[in-house]
Amino acid sequence: MHYHIRWSDSTLDWKPFRTHEEAEEAATRLARPGETFTVERVSDKTCVRCLELCERVLAKKKTRDAEMSSQSGNSSRSGEELPKPGTADSSG
Numbered sequence: 001m002h003y004h005i006r007w008s009d010s011t012l013d014w015k016p017f018r019t020h021e022e023a024e025e026a027a028t029r030l031a032r033p034g035e036t037f038t039v040e041r042v043s044d045k046t047c048v049r050c051l052e053l054c055e056r057v058l059a060k061k062k063t064r065d066a067e068m069s070s071q072s073g074n075s076s077r078s079g080e081e082l083p084k085p086g087t088a089d090s091s092g
């Protein structure tokens, strides 16, 4: 659960707040004269704003991961020779 500010005539500053107080405090500071707002409580799972944000962040991260994995070489080896358990053929 988190909170967003909904401005009366714009969609600016849709960043999430953890508490109602935080959201209201920020909104009060940012509000221009005559501008009104409401603080909305939303679920983490259904919040469209956060999901959009999340997707963008993930997309960025993906490209970074791809770059990193292409740098590291292919280090899978097959047919590695194991030392045989010792039956030393010593007659004598």
Ligand SMILES: [Zn+2]
Pocket: 002, 004, 016, 042, 047, 048, 049, 050, 051
């Ligand atoms: Zn949200």
